[in-house]
Amino acid sequence: MLLNKGQLTDWLNQLMQAYQVFAPIKEGDYFCFKQINSGDQATLNYTNSKVPPKEVLFPRSEKLFCYRCENDGVQLTEQIDESKKIIVGLRPCDAKSFLLLDGVFKSDKYHDPYYLTRRNNTVLVGLGCNQPASTCFCTSLGGGPFATEGLDLLLVDIGDRYVVEVLTDRGRELLAGMELPAADQEAKETARRVKEGAALSTQVNLEGLKSKLDVIFYDPIWDLIHEKCLGCAACTYTCPTCHCFDIVDEAEGNEGCRIRNWDACMFPLFTLHGSGHNPRPTGKERFRQRVMHKFKYFVDNFNAIACVGCGRCIINCPVNLDIREVLAEIQGSEVRSDKQ
Numbered sequence: 001m002l003l004n005k006g007q008l009t010d011w012l013n014q015l016m017q018a019y020q021v022f023a024p025i026k027e028g029d030y031f032c033f034k035q036i037n038s039g040d041q042a043t044l045n046y047t048n049s050k051v052p053p054k055e056v057l058f059p060r061s062e063k064l065f066c067y068r069c070e071n072d073g074v075q076l077t078e079q080i081d082e083s084k085k086i087i088v089g090l091r092p093c094d095a096k097s098f099l100l101l102d103g104v105f106k107s108d109k110y111h112d113p114y115y116l117t118r119r120n121n122t123v124l125v126g127l128g129c130n131q132p133a134s135t136c137f138c139t140s141l142g143g144g145p146f147a148t149e150g151l152d153l154l155l156v157d158i159g160d161r162y163v164v165e166v167l168t169d170r171g172r173e174l175l176a177g178m179e180l181p182a183a184d185q186e187a188k189e190t191a192r193r194v195k196e197g198a199a200l201s202t203q204v205n206l207e208g209l210k211s212k213l214d215v216i217f218y219d220p221i222w223d224l225i226h227e228k229c230l231g232c233a234a235c236t237y238t239c240p241t242c243h244c245f246d247i248v249d250e251a252e253g254n255e256g257c258r259i260r261n262w263d264a265c266m267f268p269l270f271t272l273h274g275s276g277h278n279p280r281p282t283g284k285e286r287f288r289q290r291v292m293h294k295f296k297y298f299v300d301n302f303n304a305i306a307c308v309g310c311g312r313c314i315i316n317c318p319v320n321l322d323i324r325e326v327l328a329e330i331q332g333s334e335v336r337s338d339k340q
């Protein structure tokens with residue numbers, strides 16, 4: 001189907017009558033996904049958002065429930081967000097990150113109603129990447145600038161129009177009443193050329209990486225590889241697949257709320273025990289944890305790498321610690337006996 005760019009605002013305004021619509025908007029020098037209240041606020045002319053759209057489904061800070069202690073017991077009020085949502089203009093790598101997060105929040109052992117309710121009520125309208133950034137490496141992780149995995153619709157920008165690829169029934173429903181024309185031969189040919197031209201400059205060699213990580217937990221490579229890391233956690237806070245959180249009670253008198261906040265393995269307090277012992281006492285252990293979690297532990301647990309190659313951790317690291325170089329260094333290192 002074909003959507004004229006001039007129709008986008010009206011379409012979003014129409015969708016807003018039944019859904020909360022989240023789209024990339026410019027805030028200062030950056031783009032981020034926010035709820036819009038007018039279709040013209042959406043800016044689809046962007047490369048990638050500073051913070052991934054995961055915050056729509058897994059907010060930086062959210063109330064899980066509120067409570068009030070009474071004489072005859074405790075009254076609980078659960079705070080499940082059941083509103084219907086659409087995320088418009090997310091990149092294919094960010095759509096893939098939701099598939100990875102699904103494994104974390106819904107498993108045999110754990111079922112997270114807060115994430116899962118939002119997830120089930122959210123439709124994803126992707127936007128292909130005509131010009132991937134120099135930091136993108138999604139194709140090394142099985143993705144691609146026009147990958148459709150996890151999406152309901154995919155928009156392909158062909159100049160003054162979008163070719164709309166319908167991927168699910170939920171996606172098709174969003175177009176009800178639009179009476180969009182089918183993509184003609186010229187539009188299909190332009191879309192094909194756009195896709196062909198969206199080449200990535202970086203490939204990361206992941207072959208054999210997992211087997212290597214299986215045996216280098218105590219390798220001296222970790223003594224050096226983390227050295228310039230400041231422990232600021234910009235990499236983890238802006239990563240679409242990172243999902244560590246902390247839970248706190250904010251209470252006053254006999255009432256309060258239980259709040260979930262994003263946390264990060266790059267912070268010393270993240271693993272500090274009540275006893276004062278910290279099993280990850282220095283930057284070395286914390287940096288190793290970040291790499292191991294994404295490229296070994298997640299593979300052990302979910303049979304997938306917890307990275308989609310979005311490049312945010314590269315762009316946002318204040319000391320240019322590049323995950324692609326870290327992985328290349330590990331790949332190039334000699335495997336030693338993994339003894340403490």
Ligand code: SF4
Pocket residue numbers: 235238239240241242294306307308309310311312313314323
């Ligand atoms: S590790 Fe870096 S490149 Fe991979 S998904 Fe996270 S932010 Fe993106």
Ligand code: SF4
Pocket residue numbers: 228229230231232233234235236266316317318319320321
């Ligand atoms: S963004 Fe860079 S400096 Fe900050 S914690 Fe991550 S790797 Fe370390």
